[in-house]
Amino acid sequence: MKILVPVKRVVDYNVKVRVKSDGTGVELANVKMSMNPFDEIAVEEALRLKEAGKATEVIAVSVGPAQASETLRTALAMGADRGILVKTDTTTEPLAVAKILKGIVDEEKPDLVILGKQAIDDDCNQTGQMLAALLGWGQGTFASKVDLETGSVAVTREIDGGLQTVKLTLPAIVTTDLRLNEPRYASLPNIMKAKKKPIDEKTPETYGVDVAPRLKVLKTAEPAGRKAGVKVGSVAELVSKLKDEAGVL
Amino acid sequence: MHHAATTDNAYRLPDDIQEFCEVARRIVRDELLPLEQEYLASSNHAYGVKETINLKNVFGPKVVDRLTDLSKETGLWNLMVPEEHGGAGLSMLAQVAILEQFNYTPVPFPFANVPNILYFCSGPQIEKYLNPVISGEKTTCFAQTEPNAGSDPGGMMQTRAVRDGDGWVINGTKMWISMAAESDIIMVQAVTDPEKRQRGGITMFLVDRNNPGVKIEEGGIRTWLGPKPSQYVVHFDNCRVKDEDVLGEVGGGFSMGQRWLTIHDRLLRGPYALGKMQRSLDMSVEWAKQRVTFGRPIAERQAIQWKLADIHIDIEALRALTYSVAARADAGEDVRAEAALVKLVSTEWGARSVNEAIQIHGAMGEALELPLTLFYRYLRHAQIGGGTSEIQRVLIARKLLKG
Ligand SMILES: Cc1cc2nc3c(=O)[nH]c(=O)nc-3n(C[C@H](O)[C@H](O)[C@H](O)COP(=O)(O)OP(=O)(O)OC[C@H]3O[C@@H](n4cnc5c(N)ncnc54)[C@H](O)[C@@H]3O)c2cc1C
Ligand SMILES: Cc1cc2nc3c(=O)[nH]c(=O)nc-3n(C[C@H](O)[C@H](O)[C@H](O)COP(=O)(O)OP(=O)(O)OC[C@H]3O[C@@H](n4cnc5c(N)ncnc54)[C@H](O)[C@@H]3O)c2cc1C
Numbered sequence: 001m002k003i004l005v006p007v008k009r010v011v012d013y014n015v016k017v018r019v020k021s022d023g024t025g026v027e028l029a030n031v032k033m034s035m036n037p038f039d040e041i042a043v044e045e046a047l048r049l050k051e052a053g054k055a056t057e058v059i060a061v062s063v064g065p066a067q068a069s070e071t072l073r074t075a076l077a078m079g080a081d082r083g084i085l086v087k088t089d090t091t092t093e094p095l096a097v098a099k100i101l102k103g104i105v106d107e108e109k110p111d112l113v114i115l116g117k118q119a120i121d122d123d124c125n126q127t128g129q130m131l132a133a134l135l136g137w138g139q140g141t142f143a144s145k146v147d148l149e150t151g152s153v154a155v156t157r158e159i160d161g162g163l164q165t166v167k168l169t170l171p172a173i174v175t176t177d178l179r180l181n182e183p184r185y186a187s188l189p190n191i192m193k194a195k196k197k198p199i200d201e202k203t204p205e206t207y208g209v210d211v212a213p214r215l216k217v218l219k220t221a222e223p224a225g226r227k228a229g230v231k232v233g234s235v236a237e238l239v240s241k242l243k244d245e246a247g248v249l
Numbered sequence: 250m251h252h253a254a255t256t257d258n259a260y261r262l263p264d265d266i267q268e269f270c271e272v273a274r275r276i277v278r279d280e281l282l283p284l285e286q287e288y289l290a291s292s293n294h295a296y297g298v299k300e301t302i303n304l305k306n307v308f309g310p311k312v313v314d315r316l317t318d319l320s321k322e323t324g325l326w327n328l329m330v331p332e333e334h335g336g337a338g339l340s341m342l343a344q345v346a347i348l349e350q351f352n353y354t355p356v357p358f359p360f361a362n363v364p365n366i367l368y369f370c371s372g373p374q375i376e377k378y379l380n381p382v383i384s385g386e387k388t389t390c391f392a393q394t395e396p397n398a399g400s401d402p403g404g405m406m407q408t409r410a411v412r413d414g415d416g417w418v419i420n421g422t423k424m425w426i427s428m429a430a431e432s433d434i435i436m437v438q439a440v441t442d443p444e445k446r447q448r449g450g451i452t453m454f455l456v457d458r459n460n461p462g463v464k465i466e467e468g469g470i471r472t473w474l475g476p477k478p479s480q481y482v483v484h485f486d487n488c489r490v491k492d493e494d495v496l497g498e499v500g501g502g503f504s505m506g507q508r509w510l511t512i513h514d515r516l517l518r519g520p521y522a523l524g525k526m527q528r529s530l531d532m533s534v535e536w537a538k539q540r541v542t543f544g545r546p547i548a549e550r551q552a553i554q555w556k557l558a559d560i561h562i563d564i565e566a567l568r569a570l571t572y573s574v575a576a577r578a579d580a581g582e583d584v585r586a587e588a589a590l591v592k593l594v595s596t597e598w599g600a601r602s603v604n605e606a607i608q609i610h611g612a613m614g615e616a617l618e619l620p621l622t623l624f625y626r627y628l629r630h631a632q633i634g635g636g637t638s639e640i641q642r643v644l645i646a647r648k649l650l651k652g
Binding site for chain 1: 268
């Protein structure tokens with residue numbers, strides 16, 4: 001069985017993002033970009049399923065600018081078998097990406113699509129769910145454990161009250177949470193092998209998808225700086241401050 | 250949180266080298282930097298000791314095993330091992346670029362560090378000596394220097410090996426031998442033909458550390474390089490070895506030693522210094538922006554800005570030099586004089602850059618919880634160990650004046 005893993009190129013999680021001076025977005029020029037960390041977890045999970053003999057092929061797909069091929073190379077260096085780059089310079093919204101992914105699913109016919117639960121740039125947390133709806137497939141989101149059985153997959157989900165396990169009939173959609181696994185580092189030999197792995201280039205038009213944004217960003221602003229705290233001398237003072245100043249008691 | 254150097258695109262290195270560097274940077278950031286405070290606070294690290302030994306002394310076997318497994322899984326373990334011995338077959342350029350990342354912190358990452366001359370092993374020596382060193386089961390040290398022979402080992406070496414039946418008897422004293430006490434195998438140079446000396450009269454022997462003729466002075470020599478000593482005085486007292494313990498040819502030991510020094514102690518000083526310099530600069534920039542005197546961050550003072558600029562200039566120039574000499578080595582050029590240049594520049598500019606970084610940090614620069622003074626001591630030392638700055642200049646001038 002095939003597993004499809006979408007991977008997004010985002011600002012590296014270690015970069016302190018800055019808002020552009022004109023407030024139209026965050027500064028991306030000369031900023032380090034990496035694979036969305038949740039997507040790394042998705043790639044890792046797919047690779048583990050392949051290594052366990054439960055999957056035969058792992059296909060990574062990225063929707064984004066030409067440089068997103070670097071993100072695909074990272075997935076290939078981790079061990080994915082081939083890549084698909086859907087090239088667009090437009091900022092894509094979750095619905096557009098989900099529609100493109102549906103096109104790829106129709107073509108590739110994977111049994112499982114594993115996505116990150118959200119991308120750390122826009123924090124949308126929508127693509128996996130939208131894709132499930134477009135395909136009419138079952139979805140197991142925020143996965144902290146994935147057990148693949150014949151014809152089905154049991155997904156343990158992190159929910160507010162604790163853990164919930166859902167059983168989905170394949171084909172299905174899974175989105176990853178942080179605790180699902182610890183992604184591997186790419187190895188030097190795999191980085192070299194990845195150079196020979198194919199990346200197919202497509203465009204949104206290939207799948208008949210119009211990616212023009214439907215949402216308009218009005219303004220981007222830095223969060224307000226935190227005010228300095230105060231030291232209290234006694235429990236009595238603390239209680240009185242909580243009562244009178246903070247009004248929480 | 251410090252950010253590892255982002256040097257990848259600056260030199261338009263090939264994509265795969267950039268990807269190797271990215272893996273290295275992530276390992277440094279996610280695995281090594283979190284260990285740094287504990288490493289610096291420990292009184293158990295020593296200079297010139299194989300990484301796995303240093304890690305084990307400071308953190309215990311759990312950390313060593315985790316990092317060694319990671320090194321082997323990612324193939325970094327074999328970074329410097331030639332392809333025919335199971336190595337990654339990476340260019341010198343790739344190696345120096347990757348090693349720079351790991352020198353961003355003093356916390357060592359375990360590699361198979363096989364002295365390149367050990368690849369002269371032949372026949373049964375491969376199983377006995379080379380393979381256990383590649384796998385990390387055994388460790389080696391290199392014994393050339395003597396109490397009266399440092400910069401001029403060829404002319405001044407007194408340790409002798411004389412023929413005795415089907416073997417050799419070694420007598421003499423070696424000094425300053427890094428990790429002699431922690432090694433299983435001593436690679437020792439001895440004079441086998443006093444007439445010829447460095448021109449065919451010095452031979453390299455592989456000596457088992459437990460040979461009854463080997464006596465290592467206990468305690469070692471204390472230096473400023475680490476809380477624990479790791480340089481030793483080693484006596485060879487009627488030390489008997491067999492013919493099959495000769496590495497390479499009888500009489501070929503001196504030029505072999507020079508080969509080891511060219512790559513290990515000279516060219517690889519480039520990345521060794523660059524990682525430390527880049528870290529020092531990154532820390533200095535952060536510090537200068539937040540340290541306030543007389544109402545303004547010190548970053549706004551020209552005195553501090555010029556220091557930052559000077560460190561950056563040293564880094565950029567050294568990096569360009571290191572990459573170009575590595576690329577020339579990859580093209581098969583004889584880079585002995587150029588490697589001498591890299592050694593000289595990396596250790597002198599490296600130390601002066603870290604010196605400025607310490608100054609920018611004020612008293613904090615002297616605190617042992619920052620890696621700065623350790624970087625400084627390492628780089629200052631490297632102006633002596635493995636051939637002094639003066640000797641590097643001798644080698645460079647020799648090439649200029651030849652013919
Ligand atoms: C921490 C540490 C680790 C070491 N590890 C090892 C090891 O593992 N194995 C090993 O074999 N050795 C090792 N050494 C020894 C090291 O290689 C020597 O110290 C080095 O080669 C210099 O020799 P020396 O100390 O005898 O200095 P000397 O040769 O006595 O030189 C003294 C000074 O005179 C200068 N000088 C000498 N000759 C000339 C000349 N012709 N022209 C101009 N100036 C000159 C030198 O540059 C130096 O400044 C180590 C040393 C240290 C400090
Ligand atoms: C081992 C040790 C012992 C000490 N003992 C004592 C002690 O007993 N009692 C005590 O009171 N203190 C002591 N100190 C503190 C010492 O006096 C200070 O470290 C020193 O005055 C420098 O201050 P600082 O470290 O805060 O550096 P900072 O003032 O933060 O300076 C950082 C860097 O910025 C530079 N700088 C600052 N302002 C300017 C400017 N306007 N223009 C250009 N450059 C500037 C400085 O020269 C320095 O290079 C000790 C420090 C050490 C390391």
